[in-house]
Amino acid sequence: xxxxxxxxxxxxxxxxxxxxxxxxxxxxxxxxxxxxxxxxxxxxxxxxxxxxxxxxxxxxxxxxxxxxxxxxxxxxxxxxxxxxxxxxxxxxxxxxxxxxxxxxxxxxxxxxxxxxxxxxxxxxxxxxxxxxxxxxxxxxxxxxxxxxxxxxxxxxxxxxxxxxxxxxxxxxxxxxxxxxxxxxxxxxxxxxxxxxxxxxxxxxxxxxxxxxxxxxxxxxxxxxxxxxxxxxxxxxxxxxxxxxxxxxxxxxxxxxxxxxxxxxxxxxxxxxxxxxxxxxxxxxxxxxxxxxxxxxxxxxxxxxxxxxxxxxxxxxxxxxxxxxxxxxxxxxxxxxxxxxxxxxxxxxx
Numbered sequence: 001x002x003x004x005x006x007x008x009x010x011x012x013x014x015x016x017x018x019x020x021x022x023x024x025x026x027x028x029x030x031x032x033x034x035x036x037x038x039x040x041x042x043x044x045x046x047x048x049x050x051x052x053x054x055x056x057x058x059x060x061x062x063x064x065x066x067x068x069x070x071x072x073x074x075x076x077x078x079x080x081x082x083x084x085x086x087x088x089x090x091x092x093x094x095x096x097x098x099x100x101x102x103x104x105x106x107x108x109x110x111x112x113x114x115x116x117x118x119x120x121x122x123x124x125x126x127x128x129x130x131x132x133x134x135x136x137x138x139x140x141x142x143x144x145x146x147x148x149x150x151x152x153x154x155x156x157x158x159x160x161x162x163x164x165x166x167x168x169x170x171x172x173x174x175x176x177x178x179x180x181x182x183x184x185x186x187x188x189x190x191x192x193x194x195x196x197x198x199x200x201x202x203x204x205x206x207x208x209x210x211x212x213x214x215x216x217x218x219x220x221x222x223x224x225x226x227x228x229x230x231x232x233x234x235x236x237x238x239x240x241x242x243x244x245x246x247x248x249x250x251x252x253x254x255x256x257x258x259x260x261x262x263x264x265x266x267x268x269x270x271x272x273x274x275x276x277x278x279x280x281x282x283x284x285x286x287x288x289x290x291x292x293x294x295x296x297x298x299x300x301x302x303x304x305x306x307x308x309x310x311x312x313x314x315x316x317x318x319x320x321x322x323x324x325x326x327x328x329x330x331x332x333x334x335x336x337x338x339x340x341x342x343x344x345x346x347x348x349x
Contacts, residue, residue, distance in 0.1 A: 047102030054095040061088055086147055093143035097136045104128045122196040126213060129197065130190035133215040137183075185233040186215040195235050195242060200250075200309035202241035204228065207309075223313075243309045251285060252312035254302040254320045258327065262298060262334040264290065270326045271319065275304055280315035282307045297336045 065084045069077065107128055111121040195201065195218065199210045203220060206228055212219035218235065220228040234240075243250050268288045275281040285305035292299035302319055306312035327334055 047099060047106060050098040050102035050105070051095055054091055054098055058088065058091045058095060061091060089143050089147055093139050096139050100132045100135055100139075104132050122198050123193055126193060126196040127190050129213055130186050130215065134183075134187055134190075137215065183215050185231075185236050186213070189213070189232060189235060194245075196244075199245070200243040200248075202243070203230065203234075209309075248308040249282065249284070249305065250309055250312045251303060251305050252316040254304070254316050254323070255291075256300040256302070256320075256323060256327075257294075257297040257336050258300060259334040259337060260293075260298055261331075262300070262327070263331060264288070264300075266331075267300070267323065267326070270323065271302055274319055274322045275315070278315055278318055280306055280311040280318065282311070296338055 061084060065081065065088065108125055111124060189195065195210050195213070197210055197213060201208065201210060201220060206220070206222050208220040208222040208228060210218060211221040211227070213232070216232055218230050218232050220230065222228055271288050272286060275286045282305050285303060287303045289301055289303075290298055291301045302323065304312075304315055304319060306315050
């Protein structure tokens with residue numbers, strides 16, 4: 001009758017897992033239905049969507065773990081419990097990390113990121129992204145420590161690692177110095193925020209937007225769709241230009257080089273007409289001044305304003321094109337030219 005006893009034990013384990021699975025399914029379905037019909041449903045669904053998959057794994061594992069004493073005897077029971085303990089700790093860490101993502105989704109959904117001057121929203125979004133990464137790393141580290149020190153069977157490995165921590169710490173510390181520096185830099189950027197998500201920056205001579213900020217690196221989306229990957233410590237150690245540090249509004253300049261006979265007043269009036277008809281001008285600043293007089297030409301600077309970096313670029317290109325066309329069509333004699341005078345001997349030749 002040993003086979004019957006063994007079969008009964010297997011049935012107990014399977015029944016425990018199946019019961020936990022059924023309870024999980026019913027709980028998930030009930031909670032999802034309540035979320036859809038409650039006033040807080042929209043917010044809860046964002047977190048629930050992230051955590052539902054992990055719960056579908058965690059609860060059946062708990063059911064199997066609780067049914068093991070009725071189905072197995074030592075030493076098989078101890079070995080199986082070790083395996084399930086590791087699985088439960090891992091799933092719990094996964095659930096906590098998914099919950100962090102859900103909380104980030106919940107807060108981000110309430111931010112007005114579509115507003116033209118969304119400085120505050122991008123500040124919060126950047127802090128959320130970096131802090132989520134820091135907390136997720138802490139959760140993973142804690143889960144590994146718990147497995148090594150508190151789960152029977154792994155305790156000896158954890159103790160051995162701690163015993164050799166003196167030598168290993170020097171080796172690992174030397175190898176991980178730069179990685180830890182980047183990690184601390186990421187935390188510092190989350191607090192001081194020299195850059196934020198979607199900031200317009202100029203780094204390494206390239207104009208682009210901050211597309212991603214992780215714990216160790218930053219992705220800058222260049223204007224031509226290339227991606228510039230930089231270590232996060234770069235933004236604490238090297239100078240760079242941030243066009244949207246305080247506000248998205250920005251001034252743009254257009255330089256023209258003309259003959260000394262150029263009619264400045266007519267050119268100013270044409271600039272006014274151009275920007276007032278442009279969809280890229282934000283209505284704040286417009287002006288034209290002579291900034292330099294060179295040997296063969298005058299240097300003119302048109303100054304215009306726009307709501308953000310992208311609009312400023314388009315406005316500058318539009319103003320430059322239309323002012324050059326205006327001069328070519330109405331005052332071609334004012335375009336840059338080089339004058340030469342020949343003496344009498346050369347004239348005779």
